[in-house]
Amino acid sequence: MPSIIRTQVEPAGPTQITIGAKTPAEVFSLFMTDQMLAKICVFTSDKMRQLRENFKDADKATFKDIGLMELKAFIGVLIMSGAHKDNHLTAVEMWSHVYGCPFYRSNFSECRFAFIIRSFRFDDPTTRTTRLKTDRFAHVRDVWDKVIQNCKANYSPGPHLTVDEQLLAFRGCCIFRMYLPNKPSKYGLKLVMACDADTLYTCNAIPYLGKGSCDMKKGVTLGEHFTMELVAPFKRSGHTVTCDNWFTSLPLARSLSKDGMHLVGTIRPKPYLPSQLVNHKVEVGESVAVFNYKDQITLLNQRVSSTKRIMILSTLHHNPSIVEKKKTQLHMFYNATKGGVDAFDQLCLLMSCSRKTRRWPLCLFYGAINIVFNNAYIIYAHRPENKGIARRQFAMDLAVELCRPYAGNRLLWARYLPRDVVSLIRSVFDLPEDAAAAAEEEPRAKSEKWKRCYLCPSSGTARTKVLCRTCHKSVCTNHTNQLCSMCYKPS
Known part of the structure; x- marks a missing residue:
C-alpha cells in the first residue's frame, strides 16, 4: 500500500505465550483465565445466597450456586447470542420453543439464565466501600485490569497504532456516563483504546471515569495523558501513533x-x-x-x-x-491508519454479546468479552491452518467448546430433566447415549402386585412393587440405595 510508510518495527503477531493454544477455547482462556473466572464464581455465588432468601422454593436447581463449568457455559451462550444477533432479545424470546435457538435451551433454563445475570458480581462487597473512596472503577477493576494485561502480553502489535475512543451503550445510572453525540449510541461508558491499525487487535484500553479521576501532571491535557498511558508498553519501539484532534x-x-x-x-x-x-x-x-x-x-x-x-x-x-489528485502522502497515511478503533467498534456492533442492563459493571464485562473475543479470533486466525476462518464460525465453535463440558455434566442428572431437554442436549452437542446415560433411562424392576418388603419386620405394613435387580426380591424405599449414573454398573 503506497500510503503506508514501512518502519523498523517487526510485523504484528502473537507472542510465545500463545503457542500452545490451538482450539478456540484454549485461545479464549489466554485472556480470561480459570483463576479469574473462579473469583467471579465466588462473588456471584455469595450474591446468589443472598437472593435465595427471597424465594420460597430456594432449594430448586434454578437458585443453586454457580461453578466454573457453568460460568464458562454462560459466557458461551452470550457469545452464541452475538453470533446469531440475538443479544437484543429478551430471555423469553431467546428461550421460545417457536422463535428461539435450541442451543440456549440445551444449556440453561430461562429462569436460571436470568438468575445468573441478576446475581453476576465481580468484587468483594465487604471491601467495596473502602475501595470506592480512591477508585470509581472498584466494582470491576480487578477483572478489567487482568483482561487488559493479558491483551498486552499475548500479542505484539505492528508498526501502526490507532488511539481513539469507544462508547459502550449504557443508559443507566453511573457517575461517569458520557454523552457523545457523534457516536451511534450517544450515551454510554467511554473507553480510550489503542488498537493495531492493520489487524484491529486491541492492545490497551483505559476507562474514562469522569472529571478529576486522572492523576495528571500540571499543564498536561487529558488527550496527551491518555495517549501516553496507552502507548507506555511500546516505548522505544518506533511505532507510529495515529489519533484525532482530541488527542x-x-x-x-x-x-x-x-x-x-x-x-x-x-x-x-x-x-x-x-x-x-x-x-x-x-x-x-x-x-x-x-x-x-x-x-x-x-x-x-x-x-x-x-x-x-x-x-x-x-x-x-x-x-x-x-x-x-490533491492528496499528499501525509493525507493518505492518516486515512489508512486512523480507523483502527472505529473499525473494531463496528465489528463489535455487528457481533456483540452485550445485553441491555442497568448495571454498569455488567455493561463493562460485556465490553470486555467483546474485546477478548475479537483478540482471540485474531490470534486463532493467525495460525496457518486457520487462515480464512470466518468470525461467525469462530464464534459458534468457541461457544460450543465452552458449553460442551457443562452440557455433558447436565446429562449426569438426566433423570431429573425433562426428556425433551435430554434429547435436545444430545442432539445439539452430538453426545452419544453411553452406558452411564442409558442407566438413567433404564426402567426400575417392578412386581405386578403389591408385596411386603422382605427386610422389614413381620409387623411392618410397608408394601412395595420395587424389586431388587440382583435377587429380585421385593424391597421398600427404606431398604434401597440410589446410585448416580457414573457409579451404577448394569449387570
Whole structure:
C-alpha cells in the first residue's frame, strides 16, 4: 500500500505465550483465565445466597450456586447470542420453543439464565466501600485490569497504532456516563483504546471515569495523558501513533519523539501554532505545509471548503508529496491508519454479546468479552491452518467448546430433566447415549402386585412393587440405595 510508510518495527503477531493454544477455547482462556473466572464464581455465588432468601422454593436447581463449568457455559451462550444477533432479545424470546435457538435451551433454563445475570458480581462487597473512596472503577477493576494485561502480553502489535475512543451503550445510572453525540449510541461508558491499525487487535484500553479521576501532571491535557498511558508498553519501539484532534498536540508529539515514537494526527487551531499557516489563504482543495527543523515536525493545512480547514501534524513525514489528485502522502497515511478503533467498534456492533442492563459493571464485562473475543479470533486466525476462518464460525465453535463440558455434566442428572431437554442436549452437542446415560433411562424392576418388603419386620405394613435387580426380591424405599449414573454398573 503506497500510503503506508514501512518502519523498523517487526510485523504484528502473537507472542510465545500463545503457542500452545490451538482450539478456540484454549485461545479464549489466554485472556480470561480459570483463576479469574473462579473469583467471579465466588462473588456471584455469595450474591446468589443472598437472593435465595427471597424465594420460597430456594432449594430448586434454578437458585443453586454457580461453578466454573457453568460460568464458562454462560459466557458461551452470550457469545452464541452475538453470533446469531440475538443479544437484543429478551430471555423469553431467546428461550421460545417457536422463535428461539435450541442451543440456549440445551444449556440453561430461562429462569436460571436470568438468575445468573441478576446475581453476576465481580468484587468483594465487604471491601467495596473502602475501595470506592480512591477508585470509581472498584466494582470491576480487578477483572478489567487482568483482561487488559493479558491483551498486552499475548500479542505484539505492528508498526501502526490507532488511539481513539469507544462508547459502550449504557443508559443507566453511573457517575461517569458520557454523552457523545457523534457516536451511534450517544450515551454510554467511554473507553480510550489503542488498537493495531492493520489487524484491529486491541492492545490497551483505559476507562474514562469522569472529571478529576486522572492523576495528571500540571499543564498536561487529558488527550496527551491518555495517549501516553496507552502507548507506555511500546516505548522505544518506533511505532507510529495515529489519533484525532482530541488527542493531538505539540507537547504530545515532542513527548512521543523522546520515547522513540512518531505521531500523525489532525490538530485543532492552537495558540502555539504559527498564525501565518493557520490563516494562510489557499484555494479550496489546496494545501500548504511548514516544517519545524528543531522538533522535526511537519504541519499541513488544507482548505476542504470555503469555511472549513483541516490541519494534520506529523513527526514521520518531512517532505509530503502529492500522490493522488490533491492528496499528499501525509493525507493518505492518516486515512489508512486512523480507523483502527472505529473499525473494531463496528465489528463489535455487528457481533456483540452485550445485553441491555442497568448495571454498569455488567455493561463493562460485556465490553470486555467483546474485546477478548475479537483478540482471540485474531490470534486463532493467525495460525496457518486457520487462515480464512470466518468470525461467525469462530464464534459458534468457541461457544460450543465452552458449553460442551457443562452440557455433558447436565446429562449426569438426566433423570431429573425433562426428556425433551435430554434429547435436545444430545442432539445439539452430538453426545452419544453411553452406558452411564442409558442407566438413567433404564426402567426400575417392578412386581405386578403389591408385596411386603422382605427386610422389614413381620409387623411392618410397608408394601412395595420395587424389586431388587440382583435377587429380585421385593424391597421398600427404606431398604434401597440410589446410585448416580457414573457409579451404577448394569449387570
